[in-house]
Amino acid sequence: MIETMLQGWNEVEQTVARKAFDLAYSRAVEKLVATVRDKAGNLDSAEAVWQLHDFLSIERHTIEGRFDFRLDGILFVFASLVKDSLLQTDELTGLDDEKLAKIVAMSKF
Template sequence: MDTMLEGWTEPEQAVAREAFDRAYSRAVDQLVATVRSRAEELSSADSVWQLHDFLSIERHTIEGRFDFRLDGILFVFASLVKESLLQIDELAGLDAEKLAKIVAMSRF
């Protein structure tokens, strides 16, 4: 078995993937709403460049945050729970130890 997948059953992997995709979709939806709002306020070249800079930062943040590798996914889930992009109950199906770790890490 691939060491990256050790400790993860196929059903857990499916739960993790679905939760991850759901949180990603929420993050993108939030970004789109923010961009729409900011775009309505564009009034100069400077405001366009500020929007560009904002988007560059957000792209870097989202690409860094959303890394689906099972060896680090508990940390990702804890961060997403802390940021309200994911709820613990959306991770139902993971074993109790994994859920406990996510809950504990999300408190810091």
């Protein structure tokens, strides 16, 4: 607790961050499931199955790497999620203005 307070995250902000993170993760998984259903419906060969396997391996690596809830890098994660429309800035209400401004600015690149 002391470590996170030193990083400038109070308890309210930590709760907001965790809720937003979980929401974006849920959306990413829903999007992946929809894509897999679509791709699985078009399987017609062994090659298509292996391509689906490769796609899933890449997506797993991407999601596991992207969704890392550590406060020291969470602003970058949130900016990426906002940029990709997995999170809206209003879902981060409760973070201080400086953090929100950084997320908005970084999401534009």
